[in-house]
Amino acid sequence: MNExxxxxxxxxxTVKEAAEELRVSTWMIYRLLRSxxxxxxxxxxxxxxxxxxxxxxxxxxxxxxxx
Numbered sequence: 517m518n519e520x521x522x523x524x525x526x527x528x529x530t531v532k533e534a535a536e537e538l539r540v541s542t543w544m545i546y547r548l549l550r551s552x553x554x555x556x557x558x559x560x561x562x563x564x565x566x567x568x569x570x571x572x573x574x575x576x577x578x579x580x581x582x583x
Contacts, residue, residue: 527567534565538574548573 531549535542545565548554553576555569 528564529567529570531563531565534570537570 529537531542531545534554535545538545545554549556549563554565554573556563556565558564
């Protein structure tokens with residue numbers, strides 16, 4: 517059970533952590549969330565972004581420039 521908890525913790529980012537990963541401001545993350553360019557989930561009152569959704573966002577952006 518602890519292994520599953522650790523796995524979830526590593527794959528979900530807070531807005532601040534997602535901003536750090538993408539090297540943008542938290543304001544930019546909120547803007548991307550509001551415009552539905554980046555997906556998130558809400559647990560209680562916390563907005564979390566999965567690693568997979570971050571990667572999908574990056575892949576979409578990369579495709580805009582290279583595809």
